[in-house]
Amino acid sequence: MARYVVHRLIQAVGVVLLVSIFVFALIRLIPGNPVTIMLGENLSPDVERELVRKWGLDRPVYEQYVTWLVNLFRGDFGQSIRTHEPVAQLIATRIPATSMLAVGAMIIAICVGLPAGMVAAYKANSGLDYAAMLTALVGLCIPSFWLGLLLMLLFSLKLHWFPVSGYVSPLDDPGASLRHLVLPALALGVGLSASISRMTRSAMLDVLRQDYVRTARAKGLSEARTIFGHALRNAMLPTITVIGLQLGFLLGGSVVVEEVFSYPGIGQLLVFGISNRDYPLIQGVVMVFTLTFVLVNLLVDLSYAYLDPRIKYQ
Amino acid sequence: MISRDEKVDVATVGPLNRTAARQSWLRGQLRLWRRNKMATMGLLIVLAVIAMALLAPVIAPHDPYERDIRNRIAPPSRTHLLGTDNLGRDTLSRIIYGARISLLVGGVAVGIATLVGVPLGLLAGYNARRLDTAIMRFMDAVIAFPEIVLAIAILAILGPSVLNAMIAIGIVYIPVFARTARAPGLAESRKEYVEAARAVGASNARILLRHVAPNTLSIIIVRITTSLSYAILAEAALSFLGLSAPPPTPTWGRMLNEGRGFMELAPWVAVFPGIAIAITVLGFNLLGDGLRDALDPRYRNS
Numbered sequence: 258m259a260r261y262v263v264h265r266l267i268q269a270v271g272v273v274l275l276v277s278i279f280v281f282a283l284i285r286l287i288p289g290n291p292v293t294i295m296l297g298e299n300l301s302p303d304v305e306r307e308l309v310r311k312w313g314l315d316r317p318v319y320e321q322y323v324t325w326l327v328n329l330f331r332g333d334f335g336q337s338i339r340t341h342e343p344v345a346q347l348i349a350t351r352i353p354a355t356s357m358l359a360v361g362a363m364i365i366a367i368c369v370g371l372p373a374g375m376v377a378a379y380k381a382n383s384g385l386d387y388a389a390m391l392t393a394l395v396g397l398c399i400p401s402f403w404l405g406l407l408l409m410l411l412f413s414l415k416l417h418w419f420p421v422s423g424y425v426s427p428l429d430d431p432g433a434s435l436r437h438l439v440l441p442a443l444a445l446g447v448g449l450s451a452s453i454s455r456m457t458r459s460a461m462l463d464v465l466r467q468d469y470v471r472t473a474r475a476k477g478l479s480e481a482r483t484i485f486g487h488a489l490r491n492a493m494l495p496t497i498t499v500i501g502l503q504l505g506f507l508l509g510g511s512v513v514v515e516e517v518f519s520y521p522g523i524g525q526l527l528v529f530g531i532s533n534r535d536y537p538l539i540q541g542v543v544m545v546f547t548l549t550f551v552l553v554n555l556l557v558d559l560s561y562a563y564l565d566p567r568i569k570y571q
Numbered sequence: 572m573i574s575r576d577e578k579v580d581v582a583t584v585g586p587l588n589r590t591a592a593r594q595s596w597l598r599g600q601l602r603l604w605r606r607n608k609m610a611t612m613g614l615l616i617v618l619a620v621i622a623m624a625l626l627a628p629v630i631a632p633h634d635p636y637e638r639d640i641r642n643r644i645a646p647p648s649r650t651h652l653l654g655t656d657n658l659g660r661d662t663l664s665r666i667i668y669g670a671r672i673s674l675l676v677g678g679v680a681v682g683i684a685t686l687v688g689v690p691l692g693l694l695a696g697y698n699a700r701r702l703d704t705a706i707m708r709f710m711d712a713v714i715a716f717p718e719i720v721l722a723i724a725i726l727a728i729l730g731p732s733v734l735n736a737m738i739a740i741g742i743v744y745i746p747v748f749a750r751t752a753r754a755p756g757l758a759e760s761r762k763e764y765v766e767a768a769r770a771v772g773a774s775n776a777r778i779l780l781r782h783v784a785p786n787t788l789s790i791i792i793v794r795i796t797t798s799l800s801y802a803i804l805a806e807a808a809l810s811f812l813g814l815s816a817p818p819p820t821p822t823w824g825r826m827l828n829e830g831r832g833f834m835e836l837a838p839w840v841a842v843f844p845g846i847a848i849a850i851t852v853l854g855f856n857l858l859g860d861g862l863r864d865a866l867d868p869r870y871r872n873s
Contacts, residue, residue: 268711275712286728398800398852400807400824403845406831410842414835509719513808517831527720528812531727543716543724551715 261562269555273548277329280544281322284536329544335537339529344541348523354424355522357434358515359507361442363500366449371496373450374457378492379484381462389454396451401510405444405517412440422519441518445510449503456499460492467491494565501557508546610861616854624670633661635668635821644837654839656830662840665821666847672822673851676737676815677802681795683741688748689784689791695749696756697779707753710746718743718801719808726814736815740805744798751794755787789866797859800852807848823848 292308293300300308308314313321328335334344370393377389413421419440420433427434464470465488473483512524519525523542530538623630632652633639639651639659647654653662695706713721725739759765760783768778809815810824818825823844830840 268708271708272712272715275709276715279712280724283724283728394856395849395853398804398849398856400804400811400845400848400852402808402811402824403827403841403848406827406834406841406845410834410838505717507717509717509808512719512723513811516812527723531723531812531814534727536727539724539727543720546720547716550717 258562262559265555265558265562269551272551276547276551277326277544278322280540280547281325283540283543285318287536334541334544337538338535339533339538344537347526347538348541348545351521351523351526353426354520355511355515355524357427357438358441358445358511358520358522359504361438362445362449362507362510365442365446366453366503367500368450369446370450370453371457374454374496375461375484375489375492377454377458378461378465381458386458390458393451393454396447397455399448400513401444401448402513402517404447405441405514408440408444409518424521437520441514441520444517445507445514448510449507452499452503452506453496457492457496460495461488464488464492494561497564498557498561501554504553505550508550607861607864609857610864613854613857613859613861616850617858620670620851620854621674623667624674627668627671631661631664631667633664635660635664636819637661644833644840646837647839653843654837656826656837656840657833662826662843665826666823666844669821669823669826669844669847670851672733672810672816672820673803673806673848676733676740676806677799679737680740680802680806681744681798683738684744684748684798685791685795687741688745689752689787691745692749692752693756693779693784693787696753696758697760697775697783699757699760703753706749710749713742714746716743719805722805722809723812723814726809731814731817733816733820736806736809739809740802743805744802747798748791748794751790752787755790756783759783759786793859793863793866796855796862800855800859803848803855804852 292305292312292314313324316324325335332345334348336342337344337347340347373389373393377386380386409421412418420437423437425433425437470483470488473487474480478486508524511522512527514520515522515524516528523545527539527542527546529535530542637660639645639655639661641659642651642655643659644657645651645655645659651661651663653666655661656665691706691710695703716724721743722736722739725742726735729735729738765778765782768782773781806815806822807824807827810822811828813825813828815824816822818829826844827841830837830844834841
């Protein structure tokens, strides 16, 4: 186990280093001088030279990278070009909103996807199975931002059940906070629940064919205990991996869904960064999103090894 | 349920009697299509969307750029079947023309991903030593980025345009194809016929191109089809964010973005382009699932 954990940790660190090189290169890869690209052509040569020196652009590239990486580890993501605030602070203030959105979408996805997949597998090839899987397929094809628009159109603009857009901190008003969360979380969660239900169904089908499930039935266990005590636990393994991998979809989807609902999260910050050519901000958000994704998948792999002892001997 | 005998794999068709083999292959495929109604429906949707894109000037009732000033935000009617937007442009015509950008960006992006990813994956699987580790670790790093976030980051470097959207989405999907090609590449490279080819003195390049690559074909075709659906979704998201084709080019994602400002007055502008995206993506998904059932041995009997 220890060897597997160490191996997996080293691999994750390697991936993060490669990712950091890419994110660092973000500014260097743009053709032209970074200073004029970000601040426009109308700079006096003196100011430009001053900025080049201040941002360390006159030093060798590897030196710039090391400085940038060391600063990153200290939590210094640089300064936003538009708002002149520290990027780390800008991102930090938006973490609660995006975390709530991601967790909300995940809860919806699991509460819908898991039971749907289980029922579909249990009643395989029945009308219920086909209906569930057809719904899942359609769910996969609907773009989250379009679903967001439709939900907003129906439940906010026509029925006035939920606010059209925005965000309220749960510390200020838990009820209003939840009302603001429901539609964006639904828009993001539906696609996710579709992939979770598909994965759960196929994993559950695999497990239900196994000998030990037949044994469990043969020794007279109740159907509920066979399913929940024996089958579900093993069927959960691949499903957990899918949930981990889908976090990438969730983070990416949050960018568009936050834009639809003017929800002040990290994804919206990325859109702001792009439209303002605020490269330190873009770098910071991309780095934070990717680190989160890598970390969650690391945790999923490690928990997988804990749940399934066969993994660690490979 | 498709039994093994009924399906003639592209790769197993011998070189001896090609026309006969191709005919029976075709017949086998036709039988498969009939069996798999969902896949047939997917194929029909895909063909319809392709026809829509190609024949746009013929079938579109209006010029997609033409502004009918007197009919702004007009509800669906006989002259404008799906209504008009805030500039008086015909929604239906813009959706028909929008198919061009979706298919073009999706197709070229998946093409880039295939042409770069598959050779890298085959090479990694065939070599299976340091080169394998180097290629696959690099792919791990690319996969570590959430999809859309990576595409946005690449577009931040390149600047928003149709070509750059293709490149960005293409790069995002390279690892998918590298991983897909590596597994069969690895398995095939260790089979006896490769050993035999090596024994008669075939070069590595020849073994890889003539012997290993064709055997990964079916699995790659399946991957291309399903990836197209994701690539079209990605393009829609990027053009929704204004990072694909510039205005006034009609794209489905941009139409949704432009329509959301006045969708309370004109829900049709926010509804119909989304339906176009969902149906197209559904078509490629159904087709991909059907092809997988037909071509991928692991699903053949399930």
